[in-house]
Amino acid sequence: MILWNSIQVGFKQIWSHKFRSLLTMLGITLGVASLVAMAAIVNGMENGMKEGLIATGGLDKVIINDQSVPVWQEHLAQMAPGKTMQDVYALKNNATLLKRISPEIRASVRYVSRGDNRSRPSEVCGVTEDALFINQHEIAYGRWFTQMDSETAAPVCVIGSQIRDELFGDPNVIGEEIIPLGETIRLGEQLFTIVGMFQHYESEMARTERLAQKAALAKQPKVTRAFTNAVSQGSQSRTWGRPRGKGGGWAFDRKNSTIYIPLKTALIRFRMAENSLKIDDIDIQVKNYEEFEAALQQARNILMITHNRIEDFTFSTQETQSETIEQSIKNTRMSGTLIAIIALIVGGIGVMNIMLASISERIREIGLRKAMGATDAAVFIQIIIESVVLSTLGGLMGVAFSYGLVYIIQNVSTSNAPIIKPDALIFSMIFATIIGLIAGLYPALRAAKLDPIQALRFE
Amino acid sequence: MALVELENVFKIYQVGDEEIRALDDVSLKIESGEFISIIGPSGSGKSTLMHLLGCLDTPTRGKITLDGIEIQNASSVELAAIRNRKIGFVFQSFNLLPKLNVAQNVEVPMIYAGVSAKERKERTMEALKKVDLENRAKHRPMQLSGGQQQRVAIARALINQPRIIFADEPTGNLDTITGDNILNLFRELSHQGSTIVLVTHNPEIAAVTPRRIEIRDGKISFSEDDRLAGTSLNK
Incomplete structure (x- = not known):
């Protein structure tokens, strides 16, 4: 019951300082929006790349690439033949796999x-x-x-x-x-x-x-x-x-x-x-994906002959490509998440700042509530809840904002439409709530520790 | 047994090397149903006494019993519960919450007492009726006159049916006529059986109560009881 009442008081407090609350929430809003939008963009990228991989050929496709000759063959570099029709004919005639x-x-x-x-x-x-x-x-x-x-x-x-x-x-x-x-x-x-x-x-x-x-x-x-x-x-x-x-x-x-x-x-x-x-x-x-390794070895052996035993070629499989893609997506996601989380933390600092301002403006109220029987814990919970309500509202605004952001990106960018997934929404909302909780801790502790006599005397 | 009993109570503040005895060996008994005023100039220790009686603070030494509970060793949670259930406060500056309407202000102590919403509503209207403000329930404190605001504060102080009400200069911010009205309200409540402690620096206001205690330099310097008039026991 105290909880429900605290939530009501929290909303009232936010409503009575509309502009200030809005500015505070904006920090959380932008953080959540960037987190969700980032996840959506990476999801879009991932989808595009996966589709691309399928569109450019299956897993059984291998590209023979040039590479610089290994160190121990550097003296033979001048004689490296590169890829020629010789290779093609040799492979056609001999590579049975x-x-x-x-x-x-x-x-x-x-x-x-x-x-x-x-x-x-x-x-x-x-x-x-x-x-x-x-x-x-x-x-x-x-x-x-x-x-x-x-x-x-x-x-x-x-x-x-x-x-x-x-x-x-x-x-x-x-x-x-x-x-x-x-x-x-x-x-x-x-x-x-x-x-x-x-x-x-x-x-x-x-x-x-x-x-x-x-x-x-x-x-x-x-x-x-x-x-x-x-x-x-x-x-x-x-x-x-x-x-x-x-x-x-x-x-x-x-x-x-x-x-x-x-x-x-x-x-x-x-x-x-x-x-x-x-x-x-x-x-x-x-021919057969089960014999993939063997087939590559066979092709390699044949090419080693046509290339005068100079290893100036390498195989690039779709698997290595997909690994590269996955790695780059992972990196993008990591850095994006980091930036978004920093934005959220900055938003959290804003919430903490405003909560501190809010309690120092309500010292008398806190003293009065204590005189009327509010325990330290009740005061603590009230402030924490106000902080959480503030950041959660900010987070909800951020979710709405991220949909707008994604809509804009979809219309501006040429490809890989971003995709908002529910898990990104849930994660960012939980994160925003936790930020609100943490940001409220110190102000709430300060409010709870207020001496009622001093607080009531405060002008 | 007395409702409130102070036995050799000291409240000592340490300011630097100096020891300030805000209360110096005070003993006092308040019976249930009494209407008593505590008089004293500012700095005399009467506020400290009220804070101790109101369970907002604990004494440095001595024993305080309120309704059979010893409070000198009580924890802050226990003190909060005692304040909530057994004590009502009325302040000079009313101390209503400006963001809440009249009914919501009166409700606040019941929220901390864990009273259900339905019962809160009923009891709020009852209490507002007692102070003649039932038609102002939805108003904000700012929309009321000073006297009305103080009556809301009194309704709030009464809402949990406390054993004792402390009024700290309740008429200090009011004009004489309104102040008299408030004092009459206290007198009425006293007749209905409430125990009321009036803290004031004004002897004229103190004169409305049958019993008066004067505090000077942390000691009870003077005690007078109209009910014992003619006897030589006091003084």
């Missing part, structure tokens, strides 16, 4: 264009058919390269949906889907014919969002639609950097702006001047 070997040659093409429209591909890659499977691409329209295309180094390409959107028009904006098969585009300064287009890759969330948008658009009358098109297209060209991705994550955006050309085409049309047969990347896929 590998399912696919995908050599890639990257063409240094910054922009692709068609008329006045330009687009920036994430990669223009000369590949073989294995790349389709390893990187989990699906051709929705047209075809893959024929053997003829490969043999003659034909200027043909398969493009991602975002390249189409930027060169020919986004179906969400113009209202109809253009399938640009047979059209000619420029990769750098060279003309290429589109023979195929990948399906549009997107996250589950982006898909529902897009379908909802489509349904809304269909309801609008035709004239308005044309108008909104003009507006949205205009605003798109004016935004800085890349327009907001439509896939719902950087990994999907990247995948959607891929351009593949035949491996030989890349070699002959983009590498001829260098007179080199070096391969930029070799991605491999094991």
